[in-house]
Amino acid sequence: MATRLKEVDVVLVGFGLTASILAQELTDAGLQVLALERGGFRDTVPDFSTTTIQDELKYAVRHGLFEEPERETLTFRNSMDQCALPMRHLGSFLPASGAGGAAVHWNGQHWRFLPDDFVIRSHTEQRYGKKFIPENMTIQDWGVTYADLEPYYDKFDYLNGVSGQAGNIQGVIQQGGNPFEGARQRGYPNPPLKRSYPTVLFEKAAKEAGFKPFPCPASNTSRPYKNIYGVQMGECTYCGFCEWFGCGNYSKASPQTTIFPVLLKKDSFSYRTQCEVTRINLDSTGKRATGVNYVDAQGREFEQPAQIVITCAFAQHNVHLLLLSKIGKPYDPVANTGVVGRNYAYQITSAVDVFLDEILNPFMGAGALGQAIDDFNGDNFDHAPYDFIGGGYIALWTTGGRPILQHQLPEGTPKWGAGWKKALQENYLKSCSIATHGSVMSYRDSYLDLDPTWKDIYGNPLLRLTFDYHKNEHDMSNFLTDKAAVIAKAMNPRSFHPKPRKGHYSIVPYQTTHNTGGAAMGDDPRTSVVNRYLQSWDVPNLFVMGSSVFPQNAGYNPTGTIGALTYWAVDAIKNQYLKNPGPLVQV
């Protein structure tokens, strides 16, 4: 039986980015906060030291910083008529395990969503008519607007020390920035990063093609920066080992480099590692969470009572926990009832590889060092001539030139043998790649539920993912790939090689760790799991963080919006919920 522990004010499931923000803010508000982390503790030194972290095999290829499917995985199928099978090792996406979560190993690509993204259904219906949205597409407005979130986006920018060039300050378009972005109250805390050669070539080509390039916003600091909590960050040195690695010189924003130094000194905060939360406990009414149960490294089970429970795990794990805890009505795609697991979404990516005659030194880079155009993101362009909704950015990133996984080879290169070797030799220093990063809408048949067959090490059913790309996404992605090819051509390359995303979604090749949905937010409990403050409709002392609340996915990396939503929610907890505990939105 579980050993019952002393109650805390707030228990956080997970100790990643959202948990760190919540812990810092809620302890400031006088609460006793405990984070339960399934992985270990990690810090810059010794875990990401400059002496050891630049190890592509250990971290990027063998997945040194990520969750271990042996402990927890999911089953996957493309469609409801298939048998879902376990994801036996990681591939398509890479959730983290350990303190700091995925914000340790991210690239630092730090975006805001567009104002239209938050009202996609009403906006689309208004501009293009109701019939423009396919019947099986279940997109919905978020219940929160860009204007609501702007102050919290701003706070997150200044937490992370984002480097970038504003495009729109209080409605005034700024030279050199992204003219399509929502208005921001002020510029970025730091100027853009230095430019790598490929990004300069991209910028020139994009301009020639009539587009509006700008430096990508980066949570890699372009200069030393002291953040909103007084924590000192370093200056990025362009080592090219961001994504899938921790940062060794304090220049990539992560809880370790932005929050831990102040948070971990507080008596009112504590964390426990190697503790996996297996249930959220409810009282007899089913309307109040009493805490959580977790299993520690020795396999002992504990009950941790708490006044407030907040799930801060990776997107699908929050949903898994809700389903296991029987909180909220599980989604049934056949009857089209229920909400938990509904509206899972992802992103669709493609690339155009570019081969030049000049030395580009691809190994000099940073995770968010890039130039992008936003001309074809969201509803920044007229969709009327096209048969799809959504869009994405087109960017040339120079994240690094790690030899095993980051090299491009011209079309037609043999997969092995002397020809492969020769092509690798001739192209490694002289190639780059333009990426497209497209939105994925939510659909009636893209969802999460519990698997009937396979179990995790605790004997709980695995989560089951049913997902595929739909025609809308392929059409949109092909459109983006074509536009990227226009820019590639304008770079006057020796050759270029468009690589559109084809066929079914596959769990095998890495694409992106931007999994979303399953605990969608909204203003209607019939179509959402949490209200606009990320508060459970069913259990008001339960909040759900992270991209699990996205009702569908936009054409940007999600972290900026996750950070903003966290600050937005914690503000509501501090200033509304604590004063009057109960539902923050009346149905």
Added chain:
Amino acid sequence: MYRTIFIGMTGLLGFAAMAAATTPLPTQSQPGHSAIQRGLYLVKAGDCAACHTADGGKPFAGGRAVPTPFGVIYSTNITPDKDTGIGKWTEAGLYRAMHSGIDRQGNHLYPAFPYPWYTKVTPGDVRAIHAYLGTLTAVRQVDRKNKLPWPLTMRSGLAVWNKMYLKQGTFAGNANKSAPWNRGAYLVNGLGHCGACHTKKNFAGAVKTDQAFQGGMGENAFAPSLAGDMRDGLGGWTVADIVEYLKTGSNDKSSAAGPMAEVVHDSTQYLTDADLTAIGTYLKDVPRIGSKANGNEAGNNQMTQGAAVYADDCTGCHMDGGQGMAHVFPPLKGSAAIQAKKPDTIINVVLGGAAIPVTTTKPTGLKMPNFHDKLDNAQVAAVVTYIRNAWGNRASSVSAGDVADMRKQMRQKGD
């Protein structure tokens, strides 16, 4: 494990003591504060907790090993426990201990207890310290037996030592100097006992008074010169630089490492700006003594090897030209600590890593990884020689043997 690192780690694990840091401490200059509050401030200034608290032990209950060239001396319990602590000590008894190095029973104390400095403390300040120590939670903990060879176990010999080296006497001001200078001199030479590390010692472990603040050894580190040399002293520092360093653990010229990181963390960060300015004012007036000779010159081969190690292993933080990153990683170019007469601190840091002290003003505690596995002795020697002689720096070279010695010392210390 170094104590500095230990402190960094405990800081990360939620160091309870930091809560105290958020309240500014009262000072002598603030009238109306009780003797107890003033005593707390003076105990911080004297860094009593550093020695009188063991790693993981109860505050002020003693038991921390203080390594000396002669053997290990264990600090004593100064909590008000009547049997094992100093609960029975009168104010006069404490004054005698601090002033003359003699305990309540009339036994001589070993000068690991810095009474040669504390002798300068005024009776009024001793009274305040006594009042404050009396408010501590009494801990019953019997003092550990020192590990000293005979005849050093014979405390009577200390009478001779005192006769030869102890200059008893409360601080006497210098009327020709300013009030801040005098306040600084009082703190530096009294409770601060800066000379305990920053001044060379003779064979008997007494400081060489004619070499005051010209640099000396403290644990496994070389405490650099505090005199006015541009290259390896405080000549290039302003009073404001000294204040920032002592208050926050770093400034744009250097970051505290080794035992000094501990001193900032436990002691100087709590001092008022006025007192820190006083210390800076006094230190800026310390004269340089002796020759400029700085040991043997670096050979070309070692410089070439050192440059390679530097480029491969150090530039990620200290940058190509040794300039460091402002407010983040300390500069090596032009650094007095790097060019110190003896390279021990630098070798120690390269082998074992370092942590910038966590202070209220600078909470981050940035860390440097260790290189004890990655670099062999010749490589460490080469890179230390290189940073001491590149970019216009000049200081003695370091041999692989020096590095081997430091590894041995660190192992003995259990780092």
Added chain:
Amino acid sequence: MANPPISRRRFLQAAALAVPAASLLGCHSDDSRKILAAANAPGPLYLSEGERHFLDAAVERLIPGDAKHPGAREAGVTTFIDRQLSGPYGMAETWYMQGPWPTGDEEQGWQSKLTPAQMYRAAIRDIQSHCQQKYGKHYEALSTDQQDDVLHGLEQGHLDLPDTSAKQFFQMLLHNTQEGFLADPMYGGNRDFAGWKLIGFPGPRYNYVAEIEQYGKPYTLPTVGLNGRTGA
């Protein structure tokens, strides 16, 4: 070809695959390398001699050596694979390996009950018996054209192996070979930076602030590994 003696340091790295390095080293040894000199150089960790012969030949076809640049065999890729198979990767230590084990679609990924180490063992055995049947020789004794034919047969799935998926094994072998050729030399492959020097990757370096805006200029510092400029 005789295996070159394994350096002490490499032995440590191999051992460190399974054991945290610090526990072997202790702290502040007089000189970590000297301590290692006391340890015996190990032989292969997982593969048999015959399996090594097969891999020496196969990886050399996947990345052949030429007059200017060593291929996978000379770069130590067999040793790399051997060490990988003896460690967590070879044992599928972090993979979800609970049944049942139905076959699925390609999009659903790896569904074999075999760990990578077991798959190498089974596949090499079956490929060798195929070569014996078809050519009357071991794989390594075939002409290079014949060796390529066998690899193409695996790649396209024409060659039927009783216990493993030929396609899946080939993909794993190809990936592991490229990994060994391009990973840090401390893992046993990329010997003398063969792979990195071929392509111009200078190794793990932490600072390009001064160089990143020197457009079109070659980077000049020598190749370095996590263990320094000698690589392993």
